[in-house]
Amino acid sequence: MCGGGESTGASARIPGPNLRSTRPSGAHRRTHHVHVPSGGPRARSFERGGIKFAILGLLKEKPRHGYDIIREMEERSGGFYSPSPGAVYPTLQALEDQDLVTSATEEGKKVYSLSETGVDFLEEHKERARHHHSRWEAQWGAGPRTESAAAVSGIRDAIGDVRRAVRRCAGDSEKLKEIAELLGETAYKIRDIAKR
Structure with missing residues (x-):
């Protein structure tokens, strides 16, 4: 089962239409108080x-x-x-x-x-x-995971491809609808994988 709901660098939002996924129809020791600024x-x-x-x-x-x-x-x-x-x-x-x-x-x-x-x-x-x-x-x-790192890199590349495709289809409602439906089905399958 995949990790919890913490944010990671691999997360991303796809711009464009509402892509909410749906089920497919088919020294001296002292105590230090260190204030660390938020990093976003x-x-x-x-x-x-x-x-x-x-x-x-x-x-x-x-x-x-x-x-x-x-x-x-x-x-x-x-x-x-x-x-x-x-x-x-x-x-x-x-x-x-x-x-x-x-x-x-x-x-x-x-x-x-x-x-x-x-x-x-x-x-x-x-x-x-x-x-x-x-x-x-x-x-x-506990340490570096080369295969996982390569997979995450591939996911980031795929997300980038989707973003570029959505931008190219800006203004074409039919294409955007088709993309939204496909992404909804894909997101549903991804959730199933994450639940295993």
């Missing part, structure tokens, strides 16, 4: 504070720049979740403001590292970190 719809794939712990966990492994963090999250989710720059970079800035991470410019890129204070923070909040990590694995798996 894709950031809601995490519980409150989840993206903060995900980033800190990745930086604990090794220093990374912002794009590397985005790419790593997408890879580890099998392509199902890709945080927006608007979620990652403000979070990194908030973590740096709280001295949980440090940054240095290398070859023109800002590279972030976990600070000693950040290490202490993760140790102090290891239960919360473990909770968010477990939730991540339950939702997307």
Whole structure:
């Protein structure tokens, strides 16, 4: 059975007519309170504070720049979740403001590292970190899934093809009706697959 109703980077809306699908007739440890700005719809794939712990966990492994963090999250989710720059970079800035991470410019890129204070923070909040990590694995798996990532990429391409076709048919009500009916039938079949 497919995952729950969380938003992912793979979700999309098709513009045009109402395509609602129908059944076919046929050091000193301190407690830190870090405010992390909202990163938009894709950031809601995490519980409150989840993206903060995900980033800190990745930086604990090794220093990374912002794009590397985005790419790593997408890879580890099998392509199902890709945080927006608007979620990652403000979070990194908030973590740096709280001295949980440090940054240095290398070859023109800002590279972030976990600070000693950040290490202490993760140790102090290891239960919360473990909770968010477990939730991540339950939702997307324990690591990269090449086949899933390839499938998601194919789905995105197909959605793009549909969008372009709908735009080409703008103003032609008969073609749009035909497309809407076909998509309704397809959506019904997809829901059946998801329920297995």
